[in-house]
Amino acid sequence: MKIKVLLFARLREIVGCEMVELYRNEMLTVRDVWDTLRAQFPQVEGFGKSLLFCVNQEFADLDTRIKEGDELAIFPPVSGGED
Amino acid sequence: MKIKVLLFARLREIVGCEMVELYRNEMLTVRDVWDTLRAQFPQVEGFGKSLLFCVNQEFADLDTRIKEGDELAIFPPVSGGED
Amino acid sequence: MRSYQQMETGDVYEIVRDAIHLDLLAKQLTQPQDGATLIFAGVVRNNTQGRRTLYLEYEGYEPMALRKMREIGETLKQRWAVNQVGIVHRLGRLEIGETSVGIVVTSAHRRTAFEACHFAIDTVKKIVPIWKKEFFEDGEIWVEGDFSQSPIL
Amino acid sequence: MRSYQQMETGDVYEIVRDAIHLDLLAKQLTQPQDGATLIFAGVVRNNTQGRRTLYLEYEGYEPMALRKMREIGETLKQRWAVNQVGIVHRLGRLEIGETSVGIVVTSAHRRTAFEACHFAIDTVKKIVPIWKKEFFEDGEIWVEGDFSQSPIL
Numbered sequence: 001m002k003i004k005v006l007l008f009a010r011l012r013e014i015v016g017c018e019m020v021e022l023y024r025n026e027m028l029t030v031r032d033v034w035d036t037l038r039a040q041f042p043q044v045e046g047f048g049k050s051l052l053f054c055v056n057q058e059f060a061d062l063d064t065r066i067k068e069g070d071e072l073a074i075f076p077p078v079s080g081g082e083d
Numbered sequence: 084m085k086i087k088v089l090l091f092a093r094l095r096e097i098v099g100c101e102m103v104e105l106y107r108n109e110m111l112t113v114r115d116v117w118d119t120l121r122a123q124f125p126q127v128e129g130f131g132k133s134l135l136f137c138v139n140q141e142f143a144d145l146d147t148r149i150k151e152g153d154e155l156a157i158f159p160p161v162s163g164g165e166d
Numbered sequence: 167m168r169s170y171q172q173m174e175t176g177d178v179y180e181i182v183r184d185a186i187h188l189d190l191l192a193k194q195l196t197q198p199q200d201g202a203t204l205i206f207a208g209v210v211r212n213n214t215q216g217r218r219t220l221y222l223e224y225e226g227y228e229p230m231a232l233r234k235m236r237e238i239g240e241t242l243k244q245r246w247a248v249n250q251v252g253i254v255h256r257l258g259r260l261e262i263g264e265t266s267v268g269i270v271v272t273s274a275h276r277r278t279a280f281e282a283c284h285f286a287i288d289t290v291k292k293i294v295p296i297w298k299k300e301f302f303e304d305g306e307i308w309v310e311g312d313f314s315q316s317p318i319l
Numbered sequence: 320m321r322s323y324q325q326m327e328t329g330d331v332y333e334i335v336r337d338a339i340h341l342d343l344l345a346k347q348l349t350q351p352q353d354g355a356t357l358i359f360a361g362v363v364r365n366n367t368q369g370r371r372t373l374y375l376e377y378e379g380y381e382p383m384a385l386r387k388m389r390e391i392g393e394t395l396k397q398r399w400a401v402n403q404v405g406i407v408h409r410l411g412r413l414e415i416g417e418t419s420v421g422i423v424v425t426s427a428h429r430r431t432a433f434e435a436c437h438f439a440i441d442t443v444k445k446i447v448p449i450w451k452k453e454f455f456e457d458g459e460i461w462v463e464g465d466f467s468q469s470p471i472l
Contacts, residue, residue: 008380009450010461050463054448057383073380077464079444079451091227092297093308133310137295140230156227160311162291162298188358189342198365198415205341205358211427212351262351274364276440284433 001027001068005037008075011051015041030055031062033072052077084110084151088120091158094134098124113138114145116155135160170194170252175243178252178270179235181228186254186268195250195270202276204283208267210260214309220301224257224266227295231255234294238286246282248273253286255296266298323347323405328396331405331423332388334381339407339421348403348423355429357436361420363413367462373454377410377419380448384408387447391439399435401426406439408449419451 003022012018015037022036030053038044053060054073066072086105095101098120105119113136121127136143137156149155170178170191178191188205196203210222239251252270260266267290271283291311298309323331323344331344341358349356363375392404405423413419420443424436444464451462 006380008448009378009452010463012378013461052448054380054383057380057386059446073383073448075380075448076450076461078446078448079462079464089227091295092225092299093310095225096308135295137227137230140227140233142293156230156295158227158295159297159308161293161295162309162311187342188345189340192341192358192360196360196362196416200362200416201364203360203362203418205345205360206429206432207345207349207356207358208429209349209353209356209425211354263349263353265356272362276359276361276437279359280433280437284430287429 001025003027003033003036003066003068003070003072005033006071006073008073010076011044011047011074014043014047028065029062030060030064030066030072033066034062034074037074050076084108086110086116086119086149086151086153086155088116089154089156091156093159094127094130094157097126097130111148112145113143113147113149113155116149117145117157120157133159170254176250177236177239177243178254179232179239180254181226181232182254182256183258184256186256186265188265188268188270191252191254191268192270192272195252196272197249199274200249200272201274202279203270203272204276204279206267206269206283206287207265208287210262210264210266212262214300217302219262220303221262222260222266222301223299224255224260225297225299226255226257228257231294231296235290238289238294241289242271242282242286245285246273246278247275248278248282251282251286253290255290255294257296323407329403330389330392330396331407332385332392333407334379334385335407335409336411337409339409339418341418341421341423344405344407344421345423345425348405349425350402352427353402353425354427355432356423356425357429357432359420359422359436359440360418361440363415363417363419365415367453370455372415373456374415375413375419375454376452377408377413378450378452379408379410381410384447384449388443391442391447394442395424395435395439398438399426399431400428401431401435404435404439406443408443408447410449 235253250272273279388406403425408420426432
């Protein structure tokens with residue numbers, strides 16, 4: 001199964017591209033995608049606890065189920081500003 | 084003693100002019116001015132409980148002391164708006 | 167286009183009889199250290215409680231109104247970390263959709279700008295001696311505030 | 320000058336790469352039934368905690384950002400008696416003093432406009448996937464939010 005994942009901001013810079021294609025026999029949840037990503041790009045390790053995951057442009061979590069053709073995106077929290 | 088009094092908005096319309104000159108032997112406080120005004124312009128009666136008084140462009144009350152040359156103004160409360 | 171007269175502090179307090187240009191005012195007031203510019207426009211509405219308004223007329227006690235506008239700006243700068251303040255009120259006849267009062271507040275942070283600007287317009291409506299007369303199809307009325315909320319009490 | 324694309328509801332949600340014209344946006348959105356137009360401009364500040372900023376770069380996940388901006392506008396109209404909403408965010412390189420995000424809220428009453436507009440910008444900063452990178456004389460940094468306040472928690 002192939003999944004395309006969009007990366008943004010600092011995560012995009014660390015990985016080095018804005019879209020990565022990940023392959024794995026079976027990817028059922030966002031967690032599987034994340035595990036595949038960090039296996040392929042070890043530099044994202046240590047970043048995982050402060051990332052947001054989206055499926056089809058909606059916020060998701062590691063247990064959110066995915067299927068072929070879904071649009072996945074991973075990125076750091078938005079700036080928040082300072083009030 | 085002569086005192087010039089500026090009138091605004093509905094009060095100006097009721098009296099019919101925007102500046103009135105009031106004469107009285109002695110005018111010590113805003114209350115004296117107001118008494119003189121309503122003696123001269125009875126149509127302002129019944130209006131008195133909802134008017135604001137200013138001396139030299141500062142909010143005052145009926146007991147505020149005045150002297151020759153002071154700028155007096157009387158007007159209804161400002162619109163307040165509706166939030 | 168005209169520009170607004172800035173005081174030594176950079177702030178603007180004006181009473182005008184033609185259109186208020188809030189974009190221009192905001193541009194004049196915003197400084198490099200600002201992170202937020204908040205612009206409030208009080209606009210002439212086409213109705214009051216469902217009654218159709220044709221137009222408004224604003225009358226002011228101009229020197230005192232200017233003085234009170236300045237006082238409000240000074241209060242803003244004392245109470246909040248506000249960088250610049252602009253308060254411009256228009257007098258005379260105004261049509262539906264026109265801006266009667268404009269307030270610009272700039273600050274490093276947005277919460278400050280919101281709080282200060284909201285306080286500014288609420289206070290303008292309470293203590294700045296400007297009145298409006300509303301003209302309807304079948305009459306006219308002076309819009310007056312509540313005396314119990316008057317500034318001398 | 321360009322005009323902003325209004326949806327069927329009249330509201331505007333746009334991501335742009337050039338200057339945001341808030342005066343134009345406010346003019347397009349203000350309707351005869353409005354009594355208050357509130358305009359918030361998020362401006363590029365010349366410093367962050369005293370460190371001198373040269374310029375910023377904004378990057379966005381555009382389709383999701385637009386979707387979230389629309390969601391915020393819809394929330395505003397559900398929760399408050401807001402007439403029209405405009406949210407425009409700029410991406411790319413921005414210089415000091417330029418507007419990165421503009422929000423316009425119109426309403427019959429000013430308190431509504433203040434509350435709704437403040438909620439709108441706070442929520443934009445939390446859930447709209449747009450990030451900024453700040454460039455200093457001696458380095459650069461991605462400005463990231465607090466994960467504990469993230470939208471999935």
